[in-house]
Amino acid sequence: MTANSATMGPTPAMLAAWDNYAALCQIIFESLRDPTATTASTQSLPLLGAWQDLAKMWGMGPGFAAAAPLTSEQVSARLIPALGYTREYQIVVQRMIDLGMEFQRRYAEFMQQSAEITQTALQAVQNRTTSDMNLASSPAALYESWIDSAETAYAQAAHSEKFARTLAELCNLLSSFKVERGKLVEAFARQMDLPSRAEVDSLHRQVRELTMALRNANSPGKRPPRTPRKRLKAPRQ
Amino acid sequence: MSDIAHLLSRLLEEGASMQEQARxxxxxxRGIGEVQVGLLDKERVYTDNKVQLYHYAPKARSAGLPPLLICYAMVNRPYMLDLQPDRSLIRELLSLGVDVYLIDWGYPDGADRFIPLEEYICGYLDRCVHHILEKHSIDCINLLGICQGGTFSLCYAALKPLRVANLITMVTPVDFKTPENLLSKWVQYIDMDLLTQSGNVSGEFLNMIFLALMPFRLTQQKYVNLLHANSDRAQLENFMRMEKWIFDSPDQPARACREFVQWFFQDNRLIRGELELAATSVRLKNITCPVLNIYAAKDHLVPPSASVSLGAHISSKKYQSLQVDVGHIGIYVSGKARKTVPHAIFNWLHA
Structure with a gap:
């Protein structure tokens, strides 16, 4: 991996990563073909570097949480504008990347809140064990104490507006992502001459309209009167 | 030093014992196969799209009451009411001579995504009621609404008051915006238009939300306790039946789900008198029949505060609330509820 790879556009960086991946496959294949060969074990593999650079460029640090996530503006700035006859699809993909980055940022917030809950719960367990030594001598009692403390800490946080907003944001971002993904699937289905979601939806609407029309045509007002009923028990009041 | 050694020794001893029990x-x-649920004899008497109306075979001499129609929630399967022979609300009611019908909403799929909420209440539910009225040549039935089905039943009783002789609500949310209602707090900021734009709301998603209400107990402690409980086959089967019910969650039809969350959870229209179904205003004040409101004191899904206000919003002169000291699921299966709930329902209908 070259030193300036992090400043490359996304396509060369991704190509470099795939190139390394292909090299890894080649090495593994060779070692499988000839188990006595020492190539794979002795050679230093520069294989993850390109992926790490790519991940870093997209704001994803090692272990998911370490790097400060990029804003969607930062990511968008690194992508060239959609061009050419596939530009409409490129825009959808760019939007999905934006949503992915925003999701990552919100998820980091959510994980931060979760970490605070765990911290509070652990503190509570520590306080309990300090005041009751018997607790520390029983794994079962200790576990019960952990669950009680964790649920208490969680309930306190979960009822806050901050938590509710973070959770809803995550949900809304995923929903948006799903909508964009649907556009690509829709286009793919059209290209393959498969039934698309839009077509099926249209049919469902028509079936529903027909069902309602049929039901209205057969509604009680348009049928012959029924036989008189006997009254078992009327509403009391 | 000897204290620490003693402590370590106890830790190791208990750890070994727990490991043995878990094994x-x-x-x-591993010896438990697929568990059986909903074993009572019943006949499917009416079908409408995915909705099915079941009539249960009697188990005792009829008490001479109008039939009882049970309207369960759409978010879970109704076999919870007949989970197993010794945990069956329906069996208890049958043995008291009650004639029981049950609405099964089925498993909605993509074909149901545009069905509005009013179709479920003013359409499917109304046609099920109609079927029973026709079959028995009567004017009104007894209606037992449970959880979300209780909310549907309240709407129905408000819209068609003459068709409901007695209304019983169980763990039913009425006021959707009380401070204890965690689920309600979470959904306030969820964009339901966006969520349902891509189709039905999956049962898995709902389950994830429900589990997140008490994640440590529901995703960890429950299973740890299972491993460290006894390995009695009957008890393990009970656990597995419950596990099956919890995760056997139907997808929610997109439009109906969106409307339910927006109108009830986000706008709280039911108690504000702002709900409209089939171009008719749903006014709880129209409910004049006797109402028994059963709720669970430890309910984490429908907190008591969400249920208890019902009495203040209806016009029934005969209204009673019954608190049972159990949780949302315990109201169906716990020993405490089994001793209380079926008899309370029967006595209410019989009074």
Missing amino acids: ATAHAL
């Missing part, structure tokens, strides 16, 4: 339970679990 025995895991072994016993």
Whole structure:
């Protein structure tokens, strides 16, 4: 991996990563073909570097949480504008990347809140064990104490507006992502001459309209009167 | 130093014992096949799209009451009411001579995504009621609404008051915006238009939300306790039946789900008198029949505060609330609820 790879556009960086991946496959294949060969074990593999650079460029640090996530503006700035006859699809993909980055940022917030809950719960367990030594001598009692403390800490946080907003944001971002993904699937289905979601939806609407029309045509007002009923028990009041 | 050694020794001893117990339970679990649920004899008497109306075979001499129609929630399967022979609200009611019908909403799929909420209440539910009225040549039935089905039943009773002789609500949310209602707090900021734009709301998603209400107990402690409980086959089967019910969650039809969350959870229209279904205003004040409101004191899904206000919003002169000291699921299956709930329902209908 070259030193300036992090400043490359996304396509060369991704190509470099795939190139390394292909090299890894080649090495593994060779070692499988000839188990006595020492190539794979002795050679230093520069294989993850390109992926790490790519991940870093997209704001994803090692272990998911370490790097400060990029804003969607930062990511968008690194992508060239959609061009050419596939530009409409490129825009959808760019939007999905934006949503992915925003999701990552919100998820980091959510994980931060979760970490605070765990911290509070652990503190509570520590306080309990300090005041009751018997607790520390029983794994079962200790576990019960952990669950009680964790649920208490969680309930306190979960009822806050901050938590509710973070959770809803995550949900809304995923929903948006799903909508964009649907556009690509829709286009793919059209290209393959498969039934698309839009077509099926249209049919469902028509079936529903027909069902309602049929039901209205057969509604009680348009049928012959029924036989008189006997009254078992009327509403009391 | 000897204290620490003693402590360590106790830790190791208990740890070993727990490990042994977990091994025995895991072994016993491997011997349990697919569990059976909903074993009572019943006949499907009416079908409408995916909705099915069941009539249960009597188990005792009829008490001479109008039939009882049970309207369960759409978010879970109704076999919870007949989970197993010794945990069956329906069996208890049958043995008291009650004639029981049950609405099964089925498993909605993509074909149902545009069905509005009013179709479920003013359409499917109304046609089920109609079917029973026709079959028995009567004017009104007894209606038992449970959880979300209780909210549907309240709407129905408000829209068609003459068709409901007695209304019983169980763990039913009425006021959707009380401070204890965690689920309600979470959904306030969820964009339901966006969520349902891509189709039905999956059962898995709902389950994830429900589990997140008490994540440590529902995703960890429950299973740890299972491993360290006894390895009695009957108890393990009970656990597995419950596990099956919890995760057997139907997808929610997109439009109906969106409307339910927006109108009830986000706008709280039911108690504000702002709900409209089929171009008719749903006014709880129209409910004049006797109402028994059963709720669970430890309910984490429908907190008591969401249920208890019902009495203040209806016009029934005969209204009673009954608190049972159990949780949302315990109201169906716990020993405490089994001793209380079926008899309370029967006595209410019989009074």
